[in-house]
Amino acid sequence: MSAPGPSLLIITSEASLQDSLQAVFIAENYVVHLADNEELGLRLLCQLPPYHLTLLDTALPGRGGLEVLREARRKGVQAPVVLLTTAGDERERVVGFEMGADDCVAKPFSTQELSARVRAVLRRCRTAPEPEPHVVYLGDVMIDFDEHAARRDGCQICLTLLELNIIRYFIEHQGRTVTRSQLLRDVWGLSGELTTRTIDRHVASLRKKLEPEPSQPAYIQTVYGIGYRYVNDPERGGAVS
Numbered sequence: 001m002s003a004p005g006p007s008l009l010i011i012t013s014e015a016s017l018q019d020s021l022q023a024v025f026i027a028e029n030y031v032v033h034l035a036d037n038e039e040l041g042l043r044l045l046c047q048l049p050p051y052h053l054t055l056l057d058t059a060l061p062g063r064g065g066l067e068v069l070r071e072a073r074r075k076g077v078q079a080p081v082v083l084l085t086t087a088g089d090e091r092e093r094v095v096g097f098e099m100g101a102d103d104c105v106a107k108p109f110s111t112q113e114l115s116a117r118v119r120a121v122l123r124r125c126r127t128a129p130e131p132e133p134h135v136v137y138l139g140d141v142m143i144d145f146d147e148h149a150a151r152r153d154g155c156q157i158c159l160t161l162l163e164l165n166i167i168r169y170f171i172e173h174q175g176r177t178v179t180r181s182q183l184l185r186d187v188w189g190l191s192g193e194l195t196t197r198t199i200d201r202h203v204a205s206l207r208k209k210l211e212p213e214p215s216q217p218a219y220i221q222t223v224y225g226i227g228y229r230y231v232n233d234p235e236r237g238g239a240v241s
Contacts, residue, residue, distance in 0.1 A: 076181030170230035
């Protein structure tokens with residue numbers, strides 16, 4: 001038997017479309033999961049581990065597929081999503097791309113074209129993972145992830161394992177904005193809700209231990225209304241090895 005292929009989530013309320021897509025992608029060795037309403041679709045889309053790709057019908061009853069996509073991206077879902085849109089509705093496609101869709105396919109479509117587009121999106125998303133940091137310097141602070149230790153001028157800084165995981169995650173996403181939802185999913189390993197205050201409290205603790213001026217952070221910067229961004233300026237002595 002061949003190894004299972006990529007996991008695929010199909011979210012549509014059209015039974016005939018659901019059946020035909022399921023048959024096509026199972027035949028191509030995808031592991032297919034189904035949702036026929038926006039509530040179930042959003043819950044599955046946000047669960048961990050994430051699906052390799054989601055096919056999302058914009059014509060869902062209720063708020064519609066675009067709102068499902070908006071909410072999923074707000075919660076930190078980064079896995080690729082291909083929208084199944086209304087034929088001739090250019091505005092729907094534009095809004096879909098603005099909300100974070102990776103591709104849009106207008107109905108009615110050929111399953112061969114859809115399958116080819118799915119493969120193309122998956123190829124684009126197969127990027128090599130960034131190497132994990134081993135030793136990082138934040139000015140006069142040295143963090144050794146292999147030793148699970150941090151020091152300033154030779155004196156040990158006590159970091160909890162969670163704090164180490166948080167700063168590692170920031171470093172791995174250097175220069176990019178990290179949402180609180182992403183931190184919740186990828187560091188805490190939760191897909192539900194955790195209060196913003198809890199996340200911010202851990203970040204504040206990290207700043208007190210690592211930043212030269214915690215009230216004016218140089219490394220873990222706040223992106224107001226969204227989350228945080230880690231910046232390591234070489235002119236300040238920052239480096240990774």
